[in-house]
Amino acid sequence: MKLRGLFILAVTLLVPAIASAQEVRLQAIFGSSAMFEVDGKQRLLKSGKTSPEGVTLVSVTNDHALVRIDGREQKLTLAAPVAANYAKAERAEVRLNPDSRGHYSTTAWINGRRVNVMVDTGATSIAFNYPTAKSLGLDLSRARPMTVSTASGVEKAYRLQLASVTIGGITVHNVEATVLGSDFPTVTLLGNSFLSRVDMQQQDGLLLLRARN
Structure with missing residues (x-):
């Protein structure tokens, strides 16, 4: 034994x-x-x-x-x-590499539908052009009409709430968005209505987004 x-x-x-x-x-x-x-x-x-x-x-x-x-x-x-x-924390994290122009882009799921987005800390909210909003099935009849100033002048726009925005393992609910009534912006902008609700940090050229506890 x-x-x-x-x-x-x-x-x-x-x-x-x-x-x-x-x-x-x-x-x-x-x-x-x-x-x-x-x-x-x-x-x-x-x-x-x-x-x-x-x-x-x-x-x-x-x-x-x-x-x-x-x-x-x-x-x-x-x-x-x-x-x-x-091992360190129960927080989802996404790391984004910059493109040749220094922009950070990724794929998001908005109200369960996929769309390419570009990080824009200068944008107050997530910003769509009108065709993208329609392709995502956003109901603009319930949105609040407004006007916004752009590089091409004053445009009609709509303010609405998105049920959810998911990037990687990070999901944020009830996110404010703006839909412009034209083809601008050409790419959906991931603005501060989302970015202000996650932890954001630049590290070795990467942009780190972390879910908040």
């Missing part, structure tokens, strides 16, 4: 403990596999496999990877590639 106990102890010491991942980023999708950066190390995982840090690739499709970290599942896409930092 003593020898058996020593053997079990030896085996236990030889088995490495699975650490809890601090940061997980989706880098690429290859069929049934996905490449991740886990705590600064690249890990290529097949569906159903687990990294040494405890990140399990549950499933993968052409546009997203479903991972399990510390017993919780999260969907990662190439547009929103960063998982919530489970």
